[in-house]
Amino acid sequence: MIIKTFGDLKIPALGLGTWRLNGNTCKNIVLQALNIGYRHIDTADAYGNEQDIGRAIAQSGISRDDIFLTTKLPWEKLRGNEVIAAMRQSLDKLQTQYTNLLLIHWPSTQGVPVKETLEAMQMLKADGKIRAIGVSNFTPTLLTEALKHANILCNQVEYHPFLAQSRLLEMATENELMITAYCPIARGKVSDSETIKEIAETHDKLPTQITLRWLIQQKNVVAIPKTANPEHLKSNFDIFDFELSEAEMNRISGLNQGLRLIDPEFAPHWES
Template sequence: MKSIKLNDQAQIPALGFGTWQMRGDECVRAVLTALEVGYRHIDTADVYGNHKDVAKAIKESGLAREELFITTKIPWDLLRAPDVLENFNRYLDELDMSYVDLFLVHWPNKQIPILDTLGAMNQLKQEGKVKAVGVSNFTSHHLQDALTTGHKITLNQVELHPTFNQLELQVFCKARNITMTAYSPLGRGEDLAHPAILELAKKYGVSPAQVILNWIISRGIVAIPKSANPQRIEDNYKSVSWEMEKIDIEKVNNISQQPRILNRPNSEFDY
């Protein structure tokens, strides 16, 4: 599996498995299938309510903890330092782990100083409970505020897909050595039917989903598709087994853009 080096030297698998809106047996089966197919990067979050399900799947897989890369996130209303520390220990209990590889702020919150949040997260890193600290759903101005604290931001996980390609944000992040992860990489499925994607799928003899995921990874961005369908889980995994020509990467880059799909109150997205 191709990996990307974070700015703190940690390695993150370029293709991960998302678990949003998955709970219970469905989540356990999906994560277990993903691990059996070859995924080693699992993305979860407090608000998903599936930490215990992810833990169960990992246990059933028989894989060693050291073989995996686990990401979780703390929600926007629990970003005060005491809340970060208290809830993270709960996450470890739910995941049945002694550490996570990547800990993210799930959404920015202008009501809580980011300095306090990042300070607590880095305390957890110093204690060995977190390997890397990052954020999610941060625009350039959120990142600028966070960087003024002096704390290192390793990664920013954002909505990113062909019709919302985040090219400008990538330029900003790359200049500051911040890796990006793409959630909703298939645009909730809507981007799969775009004529340019279908054309490339035919050219390479792969699925439209593979075209999109390969395009994301070719840009040096981590992709975390989600699916409960075993065939789709396996098909998505195959997106790392071939290379897209640069001219075709540009073709996808040039697809007409649409508004973001996912919004949250108080996020102050700049459009």
């Protein structure tokens, strides 16, 4: 496992995303992931599976302090008092005293100033309920505003070879931020890329493995692929025994086509 350092935090470069995983399916895949060696788990209030992940961690026998656990605030509850209440509920479901990272899941659509939300999150951090503060689905403009009000660790966004995040990556370098890539294999579309397939053959790896390696070889990037398939869970983790050359990295970066797969009606204006 590659561990990335941001300030005094050490974060596994590869995690498990859990969107659309629920019930025993979620619990069992998280348990399997922890047994394989995953130590970075990502969830959200909106996923409705925090209780399943809490059960998995409790049953795993792995020390809570060895797991980097992220959850996210519901985007319709970003007022200060709502943030405190939502976090209390998340901690109860997750059966833990703290999360390593708490994110604003989506920018407010109800006009809640990001300053108000971040101030409440900073209170939670001061109380030991969270170790770090972050945002998700923030555009460069929104991220700039957030950085004025809090020490932001992370912006979690859709990022894969077909969707460049050039400005956010620049901001990550400038501000020592982590970019967490969700939808990192573009819902499997990377397996259809002739370029990625050619590079995969060179390394005797799968296109998905090449893509995940491309992401985590970028200094400020971590990736959280989601899967309910035990074989995919294993293969996604088998990316630490090879490296991509600079030329291969550049070839994959050249595949950008602005393909955005996650774009709900409440999303921000992405170009801002």
